[in-house]
Amino acid sequence: MITTDICIVGAGPVGLFAVFEAGLLGMRCHLIDVLTQPGGQLAEIYPKKPIYDIPGYPVVLAGELIQRQLEQIAPFKPTWSLGEKATDLQKNPSGDFLITTSGGNQIQAKILVIASGLGVFEPRKPPISSLDDFENKGVDYFVKNPDAYKGKKLVLAGGGDSALDWTIFLADIAAELTLVHRSSRFRAAPDSVEKVMALSQSGKVRLMLDANVTEVHGNGRLNKVVVSNKDGWPTHLDTDYFIPLFGLRPELGPLAQWGLNMDGEAIKVDNTLDYQTNIPGVYAIGDINTYPGKLKLILCGYHEAALMAQSAWKRLHPNSMFNMKYTTVNGINGF
Amino acid sequence: MITTDICIVGAGPVGLFAVFEAGLLGMRCHLIDVLTQPGGQLAEIYPKKPIYDIPGYPVVLAGELIQRQLEQIAPFKPTWSLGEKATDLQKNPSGDFLITTSGGNQIQAKILVIASGLGVFEPRKPPISSLDDFENKGVDYFVKNPDAYKGKKLVLAGGGDSALDWTIFLADIAAELTLVHRSSRFRAAPDSVEKVMALSQSGKVRLMLDANVTEVHGNGRLNKVVVSNKDGWPTHLDTDYFIPLFGLRPELGPLAQWGLNMDGEAIKVDNTLDYQTNIPGVYAIGDINTYPGKLKLILCGYHEAALMAQSAWKRLHPNSMFNMKYTTVNGINGF
Numbered sequence: 001m002i003t004t005d006i007c008i009v010g011a012g013p014v015g016l017f018a019v020f021e022a023g024l025l026g027m028r029c030h031l032i033d034v035l036t037q038p039g040g041q042l043a044e045i046y047p048k049k050p051i052y053d054i055p056g057y058p059v060v061l062a063g064e065l066i067q068r069q070l071e072q073i074a075p076f077k078p079t080w081s082l083g084e085k086a087t088d089l090q091k092n093p094s095g096d097f098l099i100t101t102s103g104g105n106q107i108q109a110k111i112l113v114i115a116s117g118l119g120v121f122e123p124r125k126p127p128i129s130s131l132d133d134f135e136n137k138g139v140d141y142f143v144k145n146p147d148a149y150k151g152k153k154l155v156l157a158g159g160g161d162s163a164l165d166w167t168i169f170l171a172d173i174a175a176e177l178t179l180v181h182r183s184s185r186f187r188a189a190p191d192s193v194e195k196v197m198a199l200s201q202s203g204k205v206r207l208m209l210d211a212n213v214t215e216v217h218g219n220g221r222l223n224k225v226v227v228s229n230k231d232g233w234p235t236h237l238d239t240d241y242f243i244p245l246f247g248l249r250p251e252l253g254p255l256a257q258w259g260l261n262m263d264g265e266a267i268k269v270d271n272t273l274d275y276q277t278n279i280p281g282v283y284a285i286g287d288i289n290t291y292p293g294k295l296k297l298i299l300c301g302y303h304e305a306a307l308m309a310q311s312a313w314k315r316l317h318p319n320s321m322f323n324m325k326y327t328t329v330n331g332i333n334g335f
Numbered sequence: 336m337i338t339t340d341i342c343i344v345g346a347g348p349v350g351l352f353a354v355f356e357a358g359l360l361g362m363r364c365h366l367i368d369v370l371t372q373p374g375g376q377l378a379e380i381y382p383k384k385p386i387y388d389i390p391g392y393p394v395v396l397a398g399e400l401i402q403r404q405l406e407q408i409a410p411f412k413p414t415w416s417l418g419e420k421a422t423d424l425q426k427n428p429s430g431d432f433l434i435t436t437s438g439g440n441q442i443q444a445k446i447l448v449i450a451s452g453l454g455v456f457e458p459r460k461p462p463i464s465s466l467d468d469f470e471n472k473g474v475d476y477f478v479k480n481p482d483a484y485k486g487k488k489l490v491l492a493g494g495g496d497s498a499l500d501w502t503i504f505l506a507d508i509a510a511e512l513t514l515v516h517r518s519s520r521f522r523a524a525p526d527s528v529e530k531v532m533a534l535s536q537s538g539k540v541r542l543m544l545d546a547n548v549t550e551v552h553g554n555g556r557l558n559k560v561v562v563s564n565k566d567g568w569p570t571h572l573d574t575d576y577f578i579p580l581f582g583l584r585p586e587l588g589p590l591a592q593w594g595l596n597m598d599g600e601a602i603k604v605d606n607t608l609d610y611q612t613n614i615p616g617v618y619a620i621g622d623i624n625t626y627p628g629k630l631k632l633i634l635c636g637y638h639e640a641a642l643m644a645q646s647a648w649k650r651l652h653p654n655s656m657f658n659m660k661y662t663t664v665n666g667i668n669g670f
Contacts, residue, residue: 017390024388052662053359055352055637056389056400058407059666065391072393191668272607273628293608293642302390303638307628327387331394333526 002079004030006312007099007109009086009255010116012040014286014301016069018113021309023076024327027316028335030107032099034253036083039066040117045142055299075334081105087254097281111312114260114267114277114284115301119253124246126157131216138222139242143170151175155225155237157213158245159183164192166245171204178206178237180213180227208235216242266290274311275304281315283308337414339365341647342434342444344421344590345451347375349621349636351404353448356644358411359662362651363670365442367434369588371418374401375452380477390634410669416440422589432616446647449595449602449612449619450636454588459581461492466551473557475578478505486510490560490572492548493580494518499527501580506539513541513572515548515562543570551577593617601625609646610639616650618643 006022008015011033019029035044039062042051047063054060060068084103092098092108099107123141125131131139143149143166154174156167159181167179179196186193199205208227214234215226225242227235252265260277261268267284269275271291276283285308286301294300341357343350346368354364370379374397377386382398389395395403419438427433427443434442458476460466466474478484478501489509491502494516500523502514514531521528534540543562549569550561560577562570587600595612596603602619604610606626611618620643621636629635 013390020388020390050666052407052667053355054391055348055355055634056392056395056403056407058403060391068391068393072387072391293645295641295645297641299390299634300638300641303635306630306632306635310628310630331385332387 002030002081002105002107004028004079004107004109005316006030006111006113007032007097007107008113008115009033009099010040010114010286010288011035011038011080011082012115012117012286013042013065013069013298014117014305015040015113015115016066016073017302018115018285018305018308019073019076019078020069021306022312023073023334024332025309025313027111027309027313028078029076030079030081030109032081032084032086032101032107034083034085038070038080038082039063042066045144047144048146051298053297053299075332077335081107085253089258110281110316112282113308113312114255114282114288115286115305116252116255117287118248119251119255119265119288122249122251123244124249126213126244126246128213128216134216134218134222134242137220138218138240139216139244141244143243146170146173149174149241152240153238154178154241154243155180155213155227155239156243156245157181158247159186159188160245160247161188161192162247163245164188164196166243167205168192168195168199171199176206177204178208178227178239180208180211182210182212184209211235213242213244260284263290266294273307275308276311283312337365337416337440337442339363339414339442339444340651341365341446341448342367342432342442343448343450344368344434345375345449345621345623346370346373346415346417347450347452347621348377348400348404348633349452349640350375350448350450351401351408352637353450353620353640353643354408354411354413355404356641357647358408358669359667360644360648362446362644362647363413364411365414365416365444367416367419367421367436367442369418369420373405373415373417374398377401380479382479383481386633388632388634410667412670416442420588424593430616445616445651447617448643448647449590449617449623450621450640451587451590452622453583454586454590454600454623457584457586458579459584461548461579461581463548463551469551469553469557469577472555473553473574473576474551475576476580478578481505481508484509484576487575488573489513489576489578490515490548490562490574491578491580492516493582494521494523495580495582496523496527497582498580499523499531501578502540503527503530503534506534511541512539513543513562513574515543515546517545517547519544546570548577548579595619598625601629608642610643611646618647 005027006029008031011031042062050059084101088100090098097112150173154177157180200207210230214228217224269289285304287296340362341364343366346366377397385394419436423435425433432447485508490513492515535542545565549563552559604624620639622631
């Protein structure tokens with residue numbers, strides 16, 4: 001049994017910053033994340049992607065932001081259950097929460113914070129026979145490290161922002177790049193579509209529209225895909241990598257059973273005060289929550305974390321006056 | 336006449352970030368600030384002070400944060416009226432706002448954003464005859480650059496957080512430091528008081544309690560102060576600097592006449608949606624606003640700026656569907 005002040009489900013940028021805000025107020029945190037490293041999507045899916053809208057960072061790589069946030073919370077010594085899902089939530093007689101993880105751990109906490117972003121997400125996989133056999137052997141569902149594709153032959157598939165953004169980005173470094181899309185229309189930002197069209201006209205990208213990848217072949221490792229057009233005519237393409245980018249299938253996972261008020265896949269919270277859910281003492285911050293005017297921006301999750309921490313502190317100290325303290329000059333007093 | 340989409344009163348960190356969020360949505364900004372450089376307090380009062388609670392920055396100097404924010408908004412080419420107060424607000428027949436500055440400039444804008452922090456602030460000056468004569472000649476009301484005090488004799492006055500924080504910080508670098516306080520009790524964070532007491536016991540700080548600085552002397556430049564105890568007995572102290580730190584007197588200035596709903600010195604806003612004031616099209620973000628649970632943190636102002644920008648965009652494009660676009664991969668498209 002792990003005992004803590006605040007149990008945070010989700011160790012992405014917002015969950016990590018919650019540790020900082022809680023720590024400033026003297027509250028200890030334990031984090032649970034299904035991924036095996038902290039940082040959520042930023043560390044797992046796009047660590048090398050530049051982010052431009054973190055205040056004070058004209059540009060920062062997603063993985064670097066996470067590194068700096070880990071450095072920022074180090075004085076507050078959070079504890080971790082990584083590679084585990086939060087599966088069960090109970091209240092014990094004292095009013096504390098009891099959270100059980102898929103790894104069989106139990107965490108007793110006075111406050112529960114859900115900061116699980118898109119939830120437990122899975123890539124949408126195209127229905128191609130024996131695709132599984134080549135996973136991590138030429139078939140990748142995420143672009144984790146673009147450098148791996150330098151000078152390689154690539155086949156990408158998809159028609160959304162992710163597929164187009166990575167086509168634009170990887171066209172520069174790949175030996176050759178083919179984008180396969182089942183329609184002739186894209187569901188993506190107009191200027192991304194324009195850029196891909198320009199890359200196609202200049203010969204840097206081979207565009208195969210109204211077509212699907214229908215077969216994958218290789219000998220231990222992927223070396224060929226078959227693309228079929230809408231009449232079923234096959235084209236054989238030698239390739240080093242096949243990267244289907246059909247988006248993530250967000251799954252709330254076991255949280256869906258916890259009695260939280262939902263709006264679709266998002267948890268409704270009280271944005272008029274403290275981002276608390278309908279269950280007192282349970283907060284939801286970052287991309288997992290929703291309220292009028294909600295923006296799914298990391299910087300908004302940071303703010304939500306700060307207000308959550310103040311509210312949590314007041315729950316834990318119902319008879320104390322809160323004395324706001326700034327970090328300038330005195331710095332950070334860790335645990 | 337300057338014509339723009341958004342006129343921002345206040346060029347502190349929150350006003351600057353509003354330029355970024357507006358720019359992402361294609362809106363241009365003009366900033367007005369009474370200070371002659373951007374950055375508000377951070378640049379003017381404590382550029383060398385470390386800040387620890389900006390997400391993703393384990394520590395950043397206030398002035399450095401402002402520099403990075405200026406770099407971040409450069410693509411959006413804001414325009415400026417620096418060294419000017421916003422004095423008058425009118426609506427013209429088209430519904431646009433017309434803002435007049437103390438410099439005689441007129442700005443026509445569709446949206447007005449007030450991000451003026453503490454307002455037009457003035458240091459509280461102790462009533463000491465001829466104090467004015469030594470301003471910037473040994474009498475400083477702000478610690479702008481701590482290096483200037485290296486190896487010097489200092490007399491500080493005050494009993495609040497600012498006086499104690501700077502006493503702790505400057506005790507390390509000054510040749511000698513005296514802290515004068517009119518009472519024997521401090522109105523400051525308990526651990527700051529403890530630290531100052533410890534510095535006093537170790538002889539690094541001379542503490543003069545129940546006393547006031549009553550005279551300043553010098554020959555062109557300050558070289559002596561007289562401290563009187565409660566019985567009126569004087570102590571003559573040779574010193575290089577006298578730094579009275581009695582806080583800032585925030586003044587809303589002319590804004591107070593604009594018909595905004597106020598709560599004390601703060602502007603009430605709608606935190607349930609977009610941080611708009613009671614005047615449609617006028618928003619207040621950052622330390623100048625108030626709402627239930629408000630925290631005067633820079634990071635909260637960043638969030639408020641983001642939601643304000645979305646709301647402003649919808650006001651300017653009432654018939655368009657908003658298409659959220661992330662900055663990753665595609666980067667920033669400036670003006």
